[in-house]
Amino acid sequence: MNTNPRQLALDILNRIDHSRHTLDQLMDDPAIHALDLSRPDRALFNALVHGVLRWRGHLDWIIRHFSSTPFKKIALPVRNVLRLGLFQIIHLDRVPASAAVNTAVELSKTVAAPWTTRFVNGVLRTAAREYRTVQFPDPATDPTGYLTASKSVPEWLARRWLDRFDLPETILLCDAINRVPPITLRTNTLRTTRENLIAAVSPHSALVEPCRYSPVGIRLEGCISGSITWRGSTPAVSKCRTKRLNSSGTFWRRYRTNMSWMPAPGWVEKQDISLN
Numbered sequence: 001m002n003t004n005p006r007q008l009a010l011d012i013l014n015r016i017d018h019s020r021h022t023l024d025q026l027m028d029d030p031a032i033h034a035l036d037l038s039r040p041d042r043a044l045f046n047a048l049v050h051g052v053l054r055w056r057g058h059l060d061w062i063i064r065h066f067s068s069t070p071f072k073k074i075a076l077p078v079r080n081v082l083r084l085g086l087f088q089i090i091h092l093d094r095v096p097a098s099a100a101v102n103t104a105v106e107l108s109k110t111v112a113a114p115w116t117t118r119f120v121n122g123v124l125r126t127a128a129r130e131y132r133t134v135q136f137p138d139p140a141t142d143p144t145g146y147l148t149a150s151k152s153v154p155e156w157l158a159r160r161w162l163d164r165f166d167l168p169e170t171i172l173l174c175d176a177i178n179r180v181p182p183i184t185l186r187t188n189t190l191r192t193t194r195e196n197l198i199a200a201v202s203p204h205s206a207l208v209e210p211c212r213y214s215p216v217g218i219r220l221e222g223c224i225s226g227s228i229t230w231r232g233s234t235p236a237v238s239k240c241r242t243k244r245l246n247s248s249g250t251f252w253r254r255y256r257t258n259m260s261w262m263p264a265p266g267w268v269e270k271q272d273i274s275l276n
Helices: 005-018 023-027 039-054 056-066 076-091 097-108 116-133 143-150 155-164 167-178 194-204
Strands: 183-186 207-210 217-221 238-242 250-256 262-265
Touching: 005 023, 005 039, 005 076, 005 097, 023 039, 039 056, 039 076, 056 076, 056 116, 056 143, 076 097, 076 116, 097 116, 143 155, 143 167, 155 167, 194 207, 194 217
Parallel strands: none
Antiparallel strands: 183 217, 207 217, 238 250, 250 262
């Protein structure tokens, strides 16, 4: 199996479109777990798959705007190539737009005719320059269209929420479900204190604070990178491991020694989560 994280992400997205398998089942494929991917490559792979699925409605609206070919006439694999490239351009600030375009062009060679590369290159290069100028439906006259295009909410869900809530409340709800929640950790009080745990992870996170209700929990927001090591006699936080992704899109991570299993969000765009 290919070890290029972008090619792997494209394969998963294409299989979702053409099979009855759920994302959980595809991501739990033993062949994927057996791949010798570096930590950055595996993180990028997860970011691309979950990010494209999360923002697909938004991405498709922008693709429609810049494509001279009607969206329905674009082959599904080519759509996914465009989605992958556009997602990187908009949401991954560590990937230069030129790299996102070039890698998407290379991906298109694996799934479509040679002339498709010019189409992919043209759409993505134009989108990279002008995607911020794209106009979405007017929420006052077409609230459902606005929510599906701007907030990437499925049309059926947008209609249901608009039947139950007013537009401002629905927009807030959409923003809430699109916002990746903070990572929550429970301190193993047999080995350390919450205060010591906060002090240890604070240099690696933009925001670390005690949980509102749990007396042993802490919340982390922002970039976490590198390794976290306790000094002195306090044991190290070692080997963040990830269990299977459940249907709600939640990873279960285990931070051994000072923390136990607990739910934590999946990959966050523009974050490099690694506790080693």
